[in-house]
Amino acid sequence: MKIAIAQLNYHIGNFESNKEKMISAIANAKKQRADLVIFAELAISGYPPRDFLEFDDFIDRCWNATEQIAQACVDIAAVVGLPTRNATKPGKRLYNSAAFLYEGKIADLIHKSLLPTYDIFDEYRYFEPNRDFHCVDFKGKRLAISVCEDIWNLGVEDLYPIKPMDELIKENPDVIINIAASPFHYEQSIRRKTIMKANVDRYHLPLFYANHVGAQTELIFDGGSLAYNEKGELIGELNYFEEDLQIFDLADLPKALEEKKRTDKIALIHDALVLGVKNYFQKLGFERAVLGLSGGIDSAVTMVIAAKALGAENVHAVLLPSHYSSDHSITDAEYLAKKLGSPYEIIPIKSIFERIEKQLEPQFKGLSFGIAEENIQARIRGVLLMALSNKFGYILLNTSNKSEAAVGYGTLYGDMNGGLSVLGDVYKVDVFELARYINRQQEIIPWNTIQKAPSAELRPNQKDSDSLPDYEILDAILYQYIEKRKGPHEIVAMGYEETVVNRVLKLVNTSEYKRHQAPPILRVSTKAFGQGRRMPIVAKYLC
Amino acid sequence: MKIAIAQLNYHIGNFESNKEKMISAIANAKKQRADLVIFAELAISGYPPRDFLEFDDFIDRCWNATEQIAQACVDIAAVVGLPTRNATKPGKRLYNSAAFLYEGKIADLIHKSLLPTYDIFDEYRYFEPNRDFHCVDFKGKRLAISVCEDIWNLGVEDLYPIKPMDELIKENPDVIINIAASPFHYEQSIRRKTIMKANVDRYHLPLFYANHVGAQTELIFDGGSLAYNEKGELIGELNYFEEDLQIFDLADLPKALEEKKRTDKIALIHDALVLGVKNYFQKLGFERAVLGLSGGIDSAVTMVIAAKALGAENVHAVLLPSHYSSDHSITDAEYLAKKLGSPYEIIPIKSIFERIEKQLEPQFKGLSFGIAEENIQARIRGVLLMALSNKFGYILLNTSNKSEAAVGYGTLYGDMNGGLSVLGDVYKVDVFELARYINRQQEIIPWNTIQKAPSAELRPNQKDSDSLPDYEILDAILYQYIEKRKGPHEIVAMGYEETVVNRVLKLVNTSEYKRHQAPPILRVSTKAFGQGRRMPIVAKYLC
Numbered sequence A, B: 001m002k003i004a005i006a007q008l009n010y011h012i013g014n015f016e017s018n019k020e021k022m023i024s025a026i027a028n029a030k031k032q033r034a035d036l037v038i039f040a041e042l043a044i045s046g047y048p049p050r051d052f053l054e055f056d057d058f059i060d061r062c063w064n065a066t067e068q069i070a071q072a073c074v075d076i077a078a079v080v081g082l083p084t085r086n087a088t089k090p091g092k093r094l095y096n097s098a099a100f101l102y103e104g105k106i107a108d109l110i111h112k113s114l115l116p117t118y119d120i121f122d123e124y125r126y127f128e129p130n131r132d133f134h135c136v137d138f139k140g141k142r143l144a145i146s147v148c149e150d151i152w153n154l155g156v157e158d159l160y161p162i163k164p165m166d167e168l169i170k171e172n173p174d175v176i177i178n179i180a181a182s183p184f185h186y187e188q189s190i191r192r193k194t195i196m197k198a199n200v201d202r203y204h205l206p207l208f209y210a211n212h213v214g215a216q217t218e219l220i221f222d223g224g225s226l227a228y229n230e231k232g233e234l235i236g237e238l239n240y241f242e243e244d245l246q247i248f249d250l251a252d253l254p255k256a257l258e259e260k261k262r263t264d265k266i267a268l269i270h271d272a273l274v275l276g277v278k279n280y281f282q283k284l285g286f287e288r289a290v291l292g293l294s295g296g297i298d299s300a301v302t303m304v305i306a307a308k309a310l311g312a313e314n315v316h317a318v319l320l321p322s323h324y325s326s327d328h329s330i331t332d333a334e335y336l337a338k339k340l341g342s343p344y345e346i347i348p349i350k351s352i353f354e355r356i357e358k359q360l361e362p363q364f365k366g367l368s369f370g371i372a373e374e375n376i377q378a379r380i381r382g383v384l385l386m387a388l389s390n391k392f393g394y395i396l397l398n399t400s401n402k403s404e405a406a407v408g409y410g411t412l413y414g415d416m417n418g419g420l421s422v423l424g425d426v427y428k429v430d431v432f433e434l435a436r437y438i439n440r441q442q443e444i445i446p447w448n449t450i451q452k453a454p455s456a457e458l459r460p461n462q463k464d465s466d467s468l469p470d471y472e473i474l475d476a477i478l479y480q481y482i483e484k485r486k487g488p489h490e491i492v493a494m495g496y497e498e499t500v501v502n503r504v505l506k507l508v509n510t511s512e513y514k515r516h517q518a519p520p521i522l523r524v525s526t527k528a529f530g531q532g533r534r535m536p537i538v539a540k541y542l543c
Helices: A015-031 A050-054 A056-071 A164-171 A188-203 A265-284 A297-310 A327-340 A350-359 A371-392 A402-407 A428-438 A447-451 A471-482 A488-493 A498-510 A512-516 B015-031 B050-054 B056-071 B164-171 B188-203 B265-284 B297-310 B327-340 B350-359 B371-392 B402-407 B428-438 B447-451 B471-482 B488-493 B498-510 B512-516
Strands: A002-007 A036-038 A077-085 A094-102 A105-111 A136-138 A141-147 A175-179 A207-210 A213-216 A219-222 A226-228 A234-237 A244-249 A289-292 A315-319 A344-346 A395-398 B002-007 B036-038 B077-085 B094-102 B105-111 B136-138 B141-147 B175-179 B207-210 B213-216 B219-222 B226-228 B234-237 B244-249 B289-292 B315-319 B344-346 B395-398
Touching (some): A015 A056, A050 A056, A056 A094, A056 A105, A056 B488, A077 A175, A219 A265, A265 A297, A265 A395, A265 A428, A289 A297, A289 A371, A297 A327, A315 A327, A315 A371, A327 A447, A350 A371, A350 B350, A350 B371, A371 A395, A371 B350, A371 B371, A402 A471, A402 A498, A428 A471, A471 A488, A471 A498, A498 A512, B015 B077, B056 B105, B077 B105, B105 B141, B141 B164, B188 B207, B265 B297, B265 B395, B289 B297, B297 B327, B297 B447, B315 B327, B315 B371, B327 B447, B371 B395, B402 B498, B428 B447, B428 B471, B488 B498, B498 B512
Parallel strands (some): A036 A077, A141 A175, A289 A315, A289 A395, A315 A344, B141 B175, B175 B207, B289 B395
Antiparallel strands (some): A002 A244, A077 A094, A094 A105, A207 A226, B207 B226, B226 B234
């Protein structure tokens, strides 16, 4: 039996496009004499469909699209993920299912048992857990088909009372098939391989694993679908960050493969972000981006990533100097735009700032320059960038990094604007690393941008270090608090100064109101701001 | 045995304040010779604590605060909600528990079995469901103690495979005690009574139900805690929208009570919004609000609600006329501010608009006035309002309504700005009803504001009806789509024009990116925008 793993980039709710892609992959697999093609979890709808799942109309369309794909499965079978109705009560209305398509119809349904409901996952919001287990017989082989999390309940987490494969193994299957939606973070491909290998080691069966590829707003799927022989040797590893289809002959499995070592955190983040930006625009039907290019490192790295994703000619840089912009800000920004070959323009904001000051004179008279005036400058830039976005159909890219987003070092409705935050899950220290990675062969981002002290340039001689601890310290504390959920005592015990720790945690917790209104952030870490981190706004904890 | 129901307004994460309140309620109950005081679900932490629950430090503080409250329970017992650790694996790390406090210590723990994970609820994200059931014996009575949802699995929803009270009843308890966190929407108090009565009818026991009161960002708890005798007669109904404590003698339960008929949707919404605004400011430690007063109905209603919540003197109205503002906009807005006795000022935006146009001339030359120019006006207002907010420590109130939020009829970083959206869960037709309710005894909002055709006044002679269907039609379609999750075919089958339905649903689905960056919205309906409605941004469904 020949099994094809089809790793595709789906579009949520776009049934026509998803269906066409899958039918075309089936045709392709058939041409290569495959007996079975496996697609990803909830491939029909795209992942995550979120509350679209609450609409009967949406569920009907999923079923109809699956039936149409089934018609393409005549001399070939397919495993396809979709939501299906749970007809029995009590229980949630839906199952997260794998459909086995054969002989032109939906021949069998296998439902998911373990429903991840943590971080960015909300599956128990929608789905009833399956409690009945069965394998599928096909061409003399018995297939143990499962959906994603159902084979992840091995190892340290141990969240669920059952292991679905322990049930399926009782029927003596010949092969494990798992369809998944396993989003990227920079440690995920290693975790994935560890879990897959642990399954083969436990059940002694070959395993075929189909993942999504492509970005869905903030979630980036890196692909990297996998195949193992029954000895636990890796025999197939599909491409990362692009669509792929590979075929494996059960009767003649290939030799152990040299693993694609995708372990360089910075290179992984870089590739993920490029795909994230690219798919965001493609799937929304936009081609061109605009961003404010300040001469600083965050906007420079954002610009390079956008240029790689969209083509440099489609990324419009706008330099928006104020009273307090230094000369090198303009020259560094211009250097980068020219180097990339991107269009750019300069729109000074000074006269607008003065006009606004004038209008606010009755209210502000006698009060000294402060945060309000700093924010006015950032917000004028926001107005101008959005004017260009509205007029010319650009999407504004947000250039904030994770350190700033964490401590609220940014202006709401100003530099926090944008349709998508490119670097919002990348700490400042890693933004520097990304810049060096981009420059690894030649200077693209001016070295001056990388070397100068970070500054918002909203008042004379301002430096980030006036208001914040050094980024090495800040980011280390933030990582312990955000990614590792360590409390103040634990972080102090690691050797950080208590006053600094308390100040940082307070800044994080009192900035929730800002992050609530931030753009979606491309997720590259185990804990990104956004849907995977849900905090009260009105609260008094560590602040 | 005398049972006190303590209905308090908690502050999330503010253990000191929550603890003090509860200790003081215990002292009060003791003075009135109560034997037992019952507090709400997760009272110790406030509800919902959300991802604070992932911090060991937070869980420790919950436990410590509960132990301190236990020390106040010497000649009296208490039932208190808190998160506790689940020591056994496999499983989630926590339980959602009711602690029984007596003789100075935490004498028993009862864990919640049914974990609501829908709409605004995320409980399975954090908690392991309980599978062991036991009653608590106290002073010769056997108490069946449960947490919120555990007694809601009666009736049509039928989401869960078990009914915890069916297990507890086997131990022959004498009384049902339920501690809850049941947030307000305008039909909730009726549902709550129906469910409570259904429990008494099924188990034939008196029932005491303690709810939260007070707002937690977008969620408003209306209180209305309940007591029933074993015949299913309502014998106690605590106040709505304020703290309360009532005591019931099991040996001498009062006669059936006349129900507080809180069924007037508009009056309920009004009271809920006033509490929502009040608590948002109080719990964040702010006193003063600012808002843009346009002369239109949304900002007028928002202003009146804010004045009731904060005191008229603490609500600063800003009139921000543009080229296109009509004379009545100014006079209507001034009338309202004067009528309320609120401070107001006028800051014309024309000269700023012209200055921005001038700066954008190189880019915009030869292009005609359009959405970009409309949005610039809205964003200038946003800049000015935020400047005042930043300078004087006001919180900006957002004045958008649910109809606008639904179809994206608003400017991101412009009139969509604000710390809190007051009317974002109120359809335009209900905003009109709220205005009439406010004016029921005398004209507070000028009748002209209520009667004139709604307009954004961002271009000459603009009317909302130029771009949108009449609000009666629009809101009816939106209600079916948003609250009822009906699809296009179902809505058309109700008699709405197909092209209008398709256009409206498309507007809703293509505006997700705007709502993603909107302020938190006070929730008053069964389906509000925000954390209870989770939609993909990049998707292609009905659009």
